[in-house]
Amino acid sequence: MAIKLIAADMDGTFLNDHSDYDRPRFQRLLTTMQAQKVRFVVASGNQYPHLPQYFTGLTGDITYLTEDGAHIVSNGQTISEDVIPHTLLKAFLNWMSSQPYSSTPGCCFRVVRPPGRKSCQSPNGLNNRVIFTVI
16 A cells, blocks of 8 residues: 655654754655655644745645644645634633633733634734634
8 A cells, every 4th residue: 555645743743852854855755755646744733824934945745734633725725724603703702701710910812813814803802813822
């Protein structure tokens, strides 16, 4: 059976301790993978905009499986994206702002919305992107 896909996590797997990798070596591997019709997939919990910078200057197709599988980009095109429906997001933000910890000093959350989506506002009025972080 032929290998058709190779997937790698970035932090602590593909990247070394200095958040880098051997670019010339990987370019040779990527060229070989492309010649053998093997797809290279970056699998990461990170957001998509954070990842392509690691591969600037390389030639070859790279697919990105990001945000723990919620956003998939192949050849620069989004092919799948799971987004929280606006009505659910609004209900959550209303609920979140009513919780005691939302007004506790040193405790906050931010809302992050995907590029190309209509703006979502957090209770503090800031327009961000739709990912929730409770700090």
